[in-house]
Amino acid sequence: MTEPVFDWQKGFIVDFALTGGLSATAVSTRRTLSQMRGMFADSEACEKMLTSSDPVVYEFYELGAPENAGDVAFGTSVTYPGRVGNEYFMTKGHFHTILETAEVYYTLSGEGGMLVENPEGETAFFPMTAGKAVYVPRRFAHRTVNTGTAPLVSFFAFRGDAGHNYAAIETKGYRKLVIEGEDGGIRIINNPKWETT
């Protein structure tokens, strides 16, 4: 399969299946569990899982939007169901390099939420189900978390030059973790890596 050429100056069409999100023509970027070592709180559970398989945790589309303030980067994101220990599968998440740029996600299928935090330490978790749009404001790092049993699929759009800053959030991770409680319910708890430093 050859990745199609997208003409950002003349316009183009690209397909993302409703409601599965995958494209028949564009090529996705996949993140496997081994590429996310250290991002889940329970490292031991992660290593144990990796001895038997290396599942795709999520995939998304980067179509190559021009790094121009007038262009719009867009695509779909698919986060697969699963857990590492009691922590739900999630995306790496990132700040935008241009911190003062927002992003919108429109949920196409699945269940979960958007975990956000800003440099000042404000956090929130916005539930996502089909038909719900989540506005990630300027200055907020954001991570998709799948708390359900099917893929969590969303269509996203942000400014073409916003950029991705993964490093800033990778050292200690997010201030909050999204886990499955012993009663099977969803819990948002403090990340111990933030509490102990």
Next chain:
Amino acid sequence: MTEPVFDWQKGFIVDFALTGGLSATAVSTRRTLSQMRGMFADSEACEKMLTSSDPVVYEFYELGAPENAGDVAFGTSVTYPGRVGNEYFMTKGHFHTILETAEVYYTLSGEGGMLVENPEGETAFFPMTAGKAVYVPRRFAHRTVNTGTAPLVSFFAFRGDAGHNYAAIETKGYRKLVIEGEDGGIRIINNPKWETT
């Protein structure tokens, strides 16, 4: 129904039904045929229709995104099926006030297309069906046209400060018209108002 308050600084969730596009909480802006007088080529057919009813031609959501280059305006657009004479129901369409800003539309249901043109006279028609995303490049006026029998629904996103310039395209309309041919097929023809001047 009270329109909910959207917090563009802290983030929020808003619902747009999959795949119908309408929100149970946000309030849409509706355009009726009488508000589009003069925009369809066949004025006589338009006036005749208006003697019996004033149908909603399309509706869309303006959630009040800050006019800030870092914010993202978004919502859904629903263009209803119908024709004025042989010309399909369509949105008014507009340039962005900041001409160098693009927009993306992700089609949720229905059939039709996006008619675009830039000030230099380049035109294109991008077909829209469920699952197709259309990239409207910087500098291009854009109008949604419903060529089917069900509502044409899409989710859109663009820069918060882009603005809408309706006037520039209202004098003579678009360079192209989208009509139903005598064989029932879709035709893109030259707009006589552009040819005769």
